[in-house]
Amino acid sequence: MSLRITVVTENSVTKRNLVAEHGLSLLIETDNYKLLFDTGQGLALESNVKNLQINLQEIQAIALSHGHNDHTGGLKQALTLSGPKPVYGHPGIFDEKYSVNGEGQYTPNGMPFGKSELEQLGAEFHLQREPIQLTSGILLCGQVPRVTDFEELNPHFAVKKEGQYEIDPLWDDQALFIDTPKGLVVVVGCSHSGLINILRYARQITAVPLYAVVGGTHLVAANEERLHKTIEELKLLQVEKLAVSHCTGFYAQMKLKEAFGQGFVLNNVGHTFMV
Secondary structure, eight states: OOEEEEEEEOSOBOSTTOOOOSSOEEEEEESSOEEEEOOOSSSSHHHHHHHTTOOGGGOSEEEOSOSOHHHHTTHHHHHHHHOSEEEEEOGGGGSOEEEEOTTOOEEEOSOSSOHHHHHHTTEEEEEOSSOEEEETTEEEOOSOOOOOSSOOOOTTEEEEETTEEEEOOOTTOOEEEEEETTEEEEEESSOTTOHHHHHHHHHHHHOOOEEEEEEEOOOTTOOHHHHHHHHHHHHHTTOOEEEEEGGGOHHHHHHHHHHHGGGEEEOOBTOEEEO
16 A cells, blocks of 8 residues: 655745645545545645645545644635545544643633534544544554653643643544555654554554654653653664654754654655655
8 A cells, every 4th residue: 555645734844835834734645545634723724735736625534633723723624625524533622622831821722613613514523532444554543542651741731621720631632553565654643642652552453563653743842851762762663764743843853863864754844755
């Protein structure tokens, strides 16, 4: 099975006629299946789709890595361009989510649309906590077990339940596991579950050797110890390619480049990763 992953929206851009934004959206293409994974913030999707000559009417589905608005804010645009489509995700994508600054101020950062509003545009939601096979060779992984001792919850993300704020465990964070001839390609939206937790889970439920990580790794705020342990684990897991984006952060990208050399790919808007 051949695989093409094109960055539709991301935090940086080096090509003409394309637009960067804080967010992530990836077009996943195999021999007979097309999937939009996340939709970005909604500022760049329509322009980039047009200039990348992507026809969203050709996709079979949309999958959401989690409910934050920099991954779901373009969903209305995507549905308008694609027409009615199945939308896959975790039930928690509609939780009332917030970011918290150092002064204790809460800013909404969850899904900016209601479920019924999206259904009126043709979204057919499939929300579950368990893994779901989207097509042959592509699995949306479901809720990720937290097993490492160095990938802790981020206290700057909150969820409001019954009128009370609490740290958001982000159980809705999911990844795609794609089986290719070179091994498993793990496509991550933000890796709020912890990148290594996700990769260990991938090995556990697929038993396929890892080949590549594509997408957002949320190492932007990682300290030296976490970065060191993450790189050690990536090498132990024998990951060959790292095409990282969005929330990885410039410093972490430099460290990953140092550690993986030609195996590191700066995966910004318009770039296509191929297997």
